[in-house]
Amino acid sequence: MPGPSDKFAWIFDGLAITNDTQTSGNKLNIHQQNINGLLNSLSFYLKKVIDYKPSNEKTEEQVMQVKLADLQADQNQPLYSAKTFEQLGLSPELLKGLYTMSFTKPSSFQERAFPLLISDPPRNMIGQSQSGTGKTATIVLTMLTRLSSNIKAPQAICLAPTRELARQIIDVVQEMSKFTSITSELVVRNALHNGQHAQSQVIVGTPGRVTDVIKRKQLLVDAVKIFVLDEADNMLDRDCLGDQSIRIRNMLPRKPQIVLFSATFPEHVRKFAARFAPDANEISLKREELSVNGIKQLYMDCDNEENKYETLCKIYDLLTVSQSIIFCKSRRSADKIAQRMISQGHLVGSLHGMMSPEERDRLMDDFRRGIFKVLISTNVLSRGIDVSQVSLVVNYDLPLDQLGQVDFEAYLHRIGRTGRFGRTGVSIIFVDSKEVWKQMQEIERHFCKLIVHVPTDDWQEVETIFKGII
Numbered sequence: 067m068p069g070p071s072d073k074f075a076w077i078f079d080g081l082a083i084t085n086d087t088q089t090s091g092n093k094l095n096i097h098q099q100n101i102n103g104l105l106n107s108l109s110f111y112l113k114k115v116i117d118y119k120p121s122n123e124k125t126e127e128q129v130m131q132v133k134l135a136d137l138q139a140d141q142n143q144p145l146y147s148a149k150t151f152e153q154l155g156l157s158p159e160l161l162k163g164l165y166t167m168s169f170t171k172p173s174s175f176q177e178r179a180f181p182l183l184i185s186d187p188p189r190n191m192i193g194q195s196q197s198g199t200g201k202t203a204t205i206v207l208t209m210l211t212r213l214s215s216n217i218k219a220p221q222a223i224c225l226a227p228t229r230e231l232a233r234q235i236i237d238v239v240q241e242m243s244k245f246t247s248i249t250s251e252l253v254v255r256n257a258l259h260n261g262q263h264a265q266s267q268v269i270v271g272t273p274g275r276v277t278d279v280i281k282r283k284q285l286l287v288d289a290v291k292i293f294v295l296d297e298a299d300n301m302l303d304r305d306c307l308g309d310q311s312i313r314i315r316n317m318l319p320r321k322p323q324i325v326l327f328s329a330t331f332p333e334h335v336r337k338f339a340a341r342f343a344p345d346a347n348e349i350s351l352k353r354e355e356l357s358v359n360g361i362k363q364l365y366m367d368c369d370n371e372e373n374k375y376e377t378l379c380k381i382y383d384l385l386t387v388s389q390s391i392i393f394c395k396s397r398r399s400a401d402k403i404a405q406r407m408i409s410q411g412h413l414v415g416s417l418h419g420m421m422s423p424e425e426r427d428r429l430m431d432d433f434r435r436g437i438f439k440v441l442i443s444t445n446v447l448s449r450g451i452d453v454s455q456v457s458l459v460v461n462y463d464l465p466l467d468q469l470g471q472v473d474f475e476a477y478l479h480r481i482g483r484t485g486r487f488g489r490t491g492v493s494i495i496f497v498d499s500k501e502v503w504k505q506m507q508e509i510e511r512h513f514c515k516l517i518v519h520v521p522t523d524d525w526q527e528v529e530t531i532f533k534g535i536i
């Protein structure tokens with residue numbers, strides 16, 4: 067096993083090369099390149115030296131890989147698969163992309179859905195799988211496989227309900243397609259000014275903006291052969307997003323393959339989905355299969371609203387949490403909690419729909435980079451967002467629908483921001499009234515899953531419960 071001293075040998079090799087070039091002529095640019103290269107090597111290897119651990123100590127990532135390999139070999143797990151990516155018939159360029167992303171084997175959903183999605187003639191699909199089990203990756207691989215690389219026009223459109231999710235999906239498209247010649251672009255608010263055209267083969271966007279640019283002929287849809295709705299139940303169930311999605315589908319002249327994916331498909335939306343994507347292959351889950359086992363669902367009693375805030379601060383004071391998302395009922399309460407926490411020295415951000423697109427992008431990017439560890443939000447971030455370091459989700463307020471009833475789907479999506487693809491995580495509900503207590507019991511009954519009590523008067527026990535998970 068090479069140790070830190072072997073790494074230094076590389077640095078000295080680099081120095082020798084630099085000196086050689088310097089004496090053999092006055093090619094300043096080569097000299098500069100070598101210096102830059104040398105500095106890069108130096109910082110790279112110094113980081114390695116700092117990070118160096120004796121070989122018997124595994125890094126967090128290595129531990130995760132071993133755990134993932136075990137989960138993917140267990141037939142009872144949603145991440146299990148009998149097949150490899152090679153056996154799914156992906157192109158060598160896409161396989162290369164997957165391997166650089168450290169994907170080794172498909173999940174159970176990927177193994178089942180992908181062959182159905184790429185079969186000929188193309189058939190629509192309504193696909194359901196637990197949060198964090200690789201639906202986005204399946205969407206992206208399907209779009210990239212279905213395209214004809216010689217047709218240089220939009221051929222695949224994928225819609226997502228929020229700007230954040232659309233940005234995340236385009237990142238996955240670009241990462242997975244980096245060894246291909248396929249082009250892709252994002253169509254959200256602020257993208258495409260007057261006179262500009264979306265000409266890439268893969269388009270990812272939000273329904274409003276995509277409708278707009280198709281109408282203005284900034285996006286020509288003649289060659290579109292696959293149309294995907296991510297978080298489809300949410301899109302079809304919300305008046306505005308549903309109408310826009312229908313309008314876009316009706317503007318596509320060729321009858322495209324329609325793909326609808328989500329972790330949840332409540333009964334009333336399922337019927338609508340079947341009309342939107344007729345004669346579809348279906349993969350569905352029973353209600354009791356919906357929640358992911360790697361997410362430990364807990365609750366804490368709080369005396370009142372103020373005590374909820376105190377409990378929250380205590381969690382961050384006493385526990386070491388890698389990253390977390392706190393869900394509140396409104397933009398105002400998200401901002402208020404963020405301001406209070408910031409004034410007490412916590413590094414937090416709050417993100418909601420009232421912010422400018424630039425502000426939202428900056429906040430999300432900073433959170434992904436780990437610049438701050440706590441993100442306070444509303445339901446705008448409940449779906450699809452994938453930040454693997456998120457190990458804790460706090461339901462500061464439970465999600466309610468317009469009638470004031472528990473929104474089971476939103477709850478499931480919220481807690482699904484942790485425990486992604488074999489990782490473990492914790493979700494906590496703050497129970498501060500009889501009403502919330504009853505709502506929590508409804509959640510337990512709905513998903514057939516116990517939510518475990520955590521004492522707030524014994525923080526040592528709280529630490530023990532959380533140890534090893536967050």
Ligand SMILES: Nc1ncnc2c1ncn2[C@@H]1O[C@H](COP(=O)(O)OP(=O)(O)OP(=O)(O)O)[C@@H](O)[C@H]1O
Pocket residue numbers: 168169170171172173176195196197198199200201202203204328329449450451452454482486487
């Ligand atoms: N086969 C795989 N091997 C390793 N990692 C994977 C694999 N498929 C997906 N992932 C990773 O797992 C994480 C979750 O995947 P993804 O976001 O596609 O889940 P999802 O099912 O779309 O979740 P949600 O329901 O929350 O939208 C991502 O970080 C993704 O890169």
